[in-house]
Amino acid sequence: MKKLAMKLIGACSLLLLFLTGCTNKIAVLNPQGPIARQQYHLIIWSVILTAFIFAVVLIIFIYVLVKFGRKNNHAGYDPNNHGNTKLEITWTLIPVIICILLAVPTVKTLFALDGPPKPAEGMSKKEAITINVTSADWKWIFRYPDEGIQTVNYVVIPEDTPVKFNLFAHSSMNSFWVPELGGQQYTMPDMPMKLWLQADHVGNYLGRSANFSGRGFAGMQFHVLSKTDADYKAWIQNIKDTKPALTMSKYEDLLKPSNVKTSAFSSYPKELDKKDNKAMKKMNHMEHMDIPENHMDLKSQDNDMDGMDMSDDSTKGGK
Amino acid sequence: MIENIKSFLGSFFVTGDPMIYGADASIALASIGIVFYLTYFKKWKWLWDEWLTTVDHKKIGIMYIIAAILMLFRGGVDALLMRAQLIIPNNTFLTSQHYNEIFTTHGTIMIFFMAMPFIFGLMNIAVPLQIGARDVAFPFLNAVSFWLFFLAAMLFNISFVIGGSPDAGWTSYAPLAGLKLDPGVGENYYLIALQISGIGTLATGVNFLVTIFKMRAPGMTLFKMPMFTWSTLVTSIIVIFAFPVLTIALALMSIDRLFGAHFFTIEAGGSPMMWANLFWIWGHPEVYIVLIPVLGIFSEVISTFAHKTLFGYKAMVWSMIAISVLSFTTWLHHFFTMGNTAMVNSFFSISTMIIAIPTGVKIFNWLFTLNKGRIEFTTAMLWALAFIPNFTIGGITGVMLSLAPADYQYHNSYFLIAHFHNVLIAGTVFGVFAGLHYWWPKMFGHILNERLGKWAFWVFMISYNICFLPMYFIGLMGMTRRMYTFPSGLGWEPLNLIITLGAFGMGVGFLIMVWMIVYSAKYGKRDTTGDPWNGRTLEWATSSPAPEYNFAHIPQVETVDAFAHMKEKGTADSIYKAPFQAIHMPNDSGIPFILSVFFFIAGFGLVFEWYWMAIPGAIGIVVCMILRSFKDHDDHHHIPAEEVEQTERAAGRLS
The missing domain is CATH 1.10.287 (Helix Hairpins)
Structure with a gap:
């Protein structure tokens, strides 16, 4: 013993x-x-x-x-000691x-x-930024609605600024998790969700999906880069200046099941914002009215599974 | 034509992996070996008469346990394959698809086809004996339950060589498990096999509820029942309330997959979250279905080997009842991170942590049962003692997980994996091993070898900690469950290596245990008294192995620990004193086995959507039921008094 x-x-x-x-x-x-x-x-x-x-x-x-x-020795043995x-x-x-x-x-x-993080004592309140996150099989897509740019499998945020991530799922459910910045939240196809995160300092934080979503799940890893305000602005300008624009057909290719490397786009089709906003509005509406609405955006769900022929090597290749 | 056949066979049999061909070959060889053995030694009739048609609760219990140990082997091999894949970063031992199938079958088999049947096996063996009954209330139904479980397990197990295994996790979350994201027959196997075994489970719940309510020996009021019987009663009630939910959830998803409905996919307004809700409304009580019975086993074993009555009997019973009620109020803690409001998460955080209170009461009562005792360190007792600290670790991490904001950081990480293996292994697995050692003499008439048993215990228990304690830390490092590989450079390598070594250590422990069973069958000490442990409850009052009719005379009960009391008063021989009377017993029947084979046929047809096979299978099921309904008048027989006397004399009970 x-x-x-x-x-x-x-x-x-x-x-x-x-x-x-x-x-x-x-x-x-x-x-x-x-x-x-x-x-x-x-x-x-x-x-x-x-x-x-x-x-x-x-x-x-x-x-x-x-x-x-x-x-x-058997000192203290009391077989009938039944309770106290x-x-x-x-x-x-x-x-x-x-x-x-x-x-x-x-x-x-x-x-x-539930709400944005409060500024630390003695600090002035900084304007929050919003980033729309979509999980697709098997990559993370980040859209900055205020800037009109999109990144894939990495996201850049200004330090010390509350960031509101609106979470969407294209097909399967995933979970958006950056452990050093805060706990996770699911991405769900029928329910947009929000997650507030904020980074104290400049840094590179690893994030990944925490909810199993199929063959390429292990590769659903992304980086959150936190930059100073000046660097953040410069980065946005750089993306706008140097990266290609995202067309609808390119976007649909991106949604097909595959693991991909990081990429960035100087702009994306405006209808994607409309779709995101509609889903958010419906969500808010449901929270207040408690009446489920059945019309979902069928088009976005109608992606066929042609892209399923990914080999396992490509899973490992896409970091 | 030939091309068609080729392509059919290519999709029917799983191909392309040398390990699968190895499995094919070993399955074929094992089957040939069994058929050869049975034919050569002319054992077919013995198999049919003694086992396939039996309705004797003790034999059914033994069959449950044999099947559960086989499934423990299968689920264990799955676990070792997973750990072999994760021993180094970027390993290519398994492909992603293969790994996904293996973790799905590991979880499903361990819960449905290992933990539950093992527990049902021990219930079958012990409960009728503990309450002084001759069998369960519905012996025929009991056989149906067993065979449904067994053939469902077989149906589930053939999936890895025929058609492909399910690959969406044992939780089978929609929409991933829906037809669009997961075509093929794998998920159908999951749905149909669990549905079939679920029917059997529900019947077992009803059976034991009625048995315990209606068939207790005279004088045994509810609060004089042994603790394992109490735990079985509580579990039966949970089964009856929880399993219909699973039945419905599986049926709805089957309709989604087989007939193109959208209960759980959003295309026509269905909701994936509805699956999560239904699954866990069943799933959380399910955790207690496999935990509460072993709490009963621990109470029996600790009290017996401390040679002392249980401390706080009433508190033990009420805490079990409290846990069973609370188990239905916590399901949402499995998805705190699915966008619930702060209010909802607060409610479920608190309802979850409250379960720690009755559980804590039980832990302290066991500790104080040991206090002032004369502790005897048998193998059964070692498993029970090891349960206390190891399960407490699982318990306190459970409390940590119940804090929703903290859960946002643990959810689906290895922290969670470590937690539930800590409660399910230190609880359920240690518990069934303790029960196996404890009741083995009553099942087979000999005692399991203590020296080998202790070796198995120490190897398994230490390896288990080496395997699961590091998982808490690797979870906090950010490693999530169900990753088939992990990248290098994150500092995850050393812990993954340690975890894998621990897992293989547990495999060694299991092998020692199997060797112990084989060795003991040959050299084990015979139990001639029927009471090898100086037991306290009625199962030790009859001879070992227990005769078909259990007790020559039904015992009279006056107190808790009825047999200890009888021994004190010197009336222990009252159950086998002449004169004897004829004893009324149920008849054996082949219908449960045949009925379950039809379930298998119908199930296999549904898996492949071959209605030409499913419909005749379903007709066979109905015909079996009709046949049974006409056999009501001749389903019992009497064992004559002389035969009872002979049996008792052969057991050395009459001088």
């Missing part, structure tokens, strides 16, 4: 090592923006409280095994208290995450 105890102590120290040592590599424990930081604080708070419970269980467990293991109301009430109430201690910050954080 001592072996078991040693192993458990080993496991715990491993846990501590990870929590204190190499957090840089552990994206979730290395928050780089206010959203991720709120979630990080909640995670640490829950680790502390649950580790307390685990420690109590472990101490009692080791105590009873050492004290009442068969090899010891006071003790039982105690170990019902303590978890109740812990649940309350967890529930209050959970609910607070949930409501806080």
